[in-house]
Amino acid sequence: MPLTENIIEAAARLVALHGPDGFTMDDLARESGLSRATLYRQAGSREAVLATLSEQGIEVGRRADxxxxxxxxxxxxxxxxxxxxxxxxxxxxxxxxxxxxxxxxxxxxxxxxxxxxxxIGPRRAMQEAALNPTGDLRADLERVAATLLRYMAQDLDLLKLALLEKMRGGQWAELLDASPIRVRTTLTQLLESYAASGALGPDDPGRMAMAFVGMLFASFMGTVLEGQPPPEPGEAARFVTHVFLDGVASKKARRTP
Structure with a gap:
C-alpha cells in the first residue's frame, strides 16, 4: 500500500530533525497523528518508510544494515x-x-x-590463527594473545557481565561466548598442530591451552581489579608468551639438577 502524504511528510520532518536512525515508529505515529496499529498497517515497517523517502528523493543518508x-x-x-x-x-x-x-x-x-x-569476541581472529599457523610458535602465540587481550579491553563491560552470568548459572550462561575461556578450543587446535610437528612437548594441548588462556586472563583482570588501565596488548602478549614457553627461572637455575 502506498504511503499517505501525511506519513511521508511526518517521516521527512523526523529525518530532518533526528537523522534516519534517530526516530522510531512510535515517534512517527505521534508525529503523523495516527495510532501505532494504523501506522504499521499502512506503512509496514520503518525500513519501508525510509525506502519510500529515498525513492522520492529525500536524503536519508547511508545507513547501516x-x-x-x-x-x-x-x-x-x-x-x-x-x-x-x-x-x-x-x-x-x-x-x-x-x-x-x-x-x-x-x-x-x-x-x-x-x-x-x-x-562478539575474538573467535574469528583466533580461528584464523589456528587454521593458518605460520610455523613460528612464539609469533603465533603472541598474535593470539594480543588479539585476545585487545578484545577483552574493548568488551570489558560485556566480559564482566558474561562472567557474572556464568558464575551465577543464569539462564543465558550457555548462550554466551564473551568469556575468554571459550577461545580454548581454538587455541587447542593451534597447539595441536605444533605438538604434531614436534615443536611442543608431549603434554596435553588442551591443558596447555587452558594454562595459556588462564595466564592471559589473570594478567588482564589483575590490573583491572586493581583499578588500573588494561595492559598494553602487545607488551602483555610478549611477556605472557615468554613465561609460557620459557618460564621465569634463569638458565642457570633450569640447569640445576
Missing part, C-alpha cells in the same frame, strides 16, 4: 541493563527500529542473544 544496527544496540542495552532485565523492546528502541523488526530478524530473545554472542 538493520541487522547490524540491532546487534550494535545489543551491546549498549545489555551492558546497561544486563541480559536478564533487557527486553527486545529496549533493543529496538536503541536501534531505532520497531519491535516487530527485531522479532522478524531474530525470532525471540534467545535467538537475539545467541546471534549477538556469536558476533
Amino acid at each position: 538493520v541487522r547490524e544496527r540491532i546487534l550494535a544496540a545489543c551491546r549498549v542495552v545489555f551492558t546497561r541493563a544486563g541480559f536478564e532485565a533487557a527486553t527486545l523492546e529496549d533493543v529496538a528502541r536503541e536501534a531505532g527500529v520497531g519491535p516487530a523488526t527485531v522479532y522478524r530478524q531474530f525470532g525471540d530473545k534467545q535467538g537475539l542473544i545467541t546471534t549477538f554472542a556469536s558476533h
